[in-house]
Amino acid sequence: MSSKEELNEAYVKDPRIPCKWGAKCYQKNQVHRDKYKHPPLREQGKNEGILKTTQRIQHDPKKENQIRPRSPDTDSELPEPKKSCLSPEATKTVEDIDSVLVERSSDLETRHGNNSGIEGEKKESELQGVEKNDRAPESTEPKQLISEEVDVKKIIKTRFLVEMPDDFYKFYNLCKEILPKDPSNAFKAVDLVLVGPYDVLNGKLLNSEIENKGDYLIHWRYFYDTPEFQTILKGNDKDGLHYGYWRDEPKENPIFVAKNISKMGCKIKPVAETIFGAVDNYLEEKLKVATPFEKAKLVTLRQRVKKSASLNNISMDKNTDRMKARERQVVARTFHGAGIVVPYNKKTQLGYRELSLTDTHLKKTLNSIENAEDNNERAKHLTAIEEAERLATIAADECDFGTCLELGHDLFSNGGQHVQSTALRMLSTAYTLLNRLEFLEIAKAHCKNRKIGSSLSIV
Known part of the structure; x- marks a missing residue:
């Protein structure tokens, strides 16, 4: 059997979903390449498939114009979604939703030099007629962690599909002041550890290679965490206590920080509007049962939290006007108690x-x-x-x-x-x-891999 026949047979047996664009697919993002299968012509290797594509483009200027740049305009070739009572975008098919989310992440991943981005740059150079030997050698210098806050925010949005509020980053700065070498464990002495999106800031999710991008959505997602709940702090693993931001709309800032004790059930209890207020509440409860020796440590940490919140003008209130306004909009309490808003x-x-x-x-x-x-x-x-x-x-x-x-x-x-x-x-x-498509992606990922317990890191 020739190599071409073997490739065709492998393509037919490939269980993945066929890409709707087939051989004309312009996607370079590895998320897309892993999820959808493509005709063997585009996958035959560096010396055969890509070279043939290059030669065809060089000798046929009309086909060169068919290579589309990555831009929102390419969505115009997709079938138009049906109209709904709420908005046209709300009734997109699941396939369209996946395509939108893949494109949303492709630019960011390419920019920061991950494997899919490097592969995309190689293919783009070859399609422009540049020979492999003419390209400058890749840098052998080690990659540096992303330090600019704006880049970190974009990566968190890409990985977790939601944005973090200002108090999220301010609290990390406080943790760096307390324990510069290991900010995530700044409060470990009182059984609190930063997790979830904080693992982007500390580099754990930047330095790891996650094959399935959907796994980011279940990183530190406890069994009863609904898509509206994003874990950011974990307590003692014995009872599964953890804190997370609650938001009713994925595109808006969280309404409050809530807590759940997973080994006790599904109850999600609002604690405070910000993480500063939630940690202060936690320390306050700890002080009530602490020994004289433990109290000194708790008091010191609580003073640091209050001082940092004051300097950054961050609320520590446990029931703010914004939380009260949201409570009036709740249409159903639901089993978890936090309620839903529509x-x-x-x-x-x-x-x-x-x-x-x-x-x-x-x-x-x-x-x-x-x-x-x-x-x-x-x-x-x-x-x-x-x-x-x-x-x-x-x-x-x-x-x-x-x-x-x-x-x-x-x-x-x-x-x-x-x-x-x-x-x-x-x-x-x-x-x-309701046009909360980000929550839909989170729900699908979680139900596919829903775990009991407190060992929930994907790293």
């Missing part, structure tokens, strides 16, 4: 309607599903969940998107394996119609 018109009552099952009935049904003795008994109880899903979908069709979101949160917070697929369907419907 656009809702009180006069027309458009945006949310109650579930067909009460919380008590829903919890009882879910317990019966998990504790069923056999599949036949379980199927009987699942019928009630299927009916609730059907009615929630009808509500979404009539622009009451909050109903699907509530059911999705409740089933996710229940944590039962037999209803997780239903939870993801409800969340997918709600996040798509």
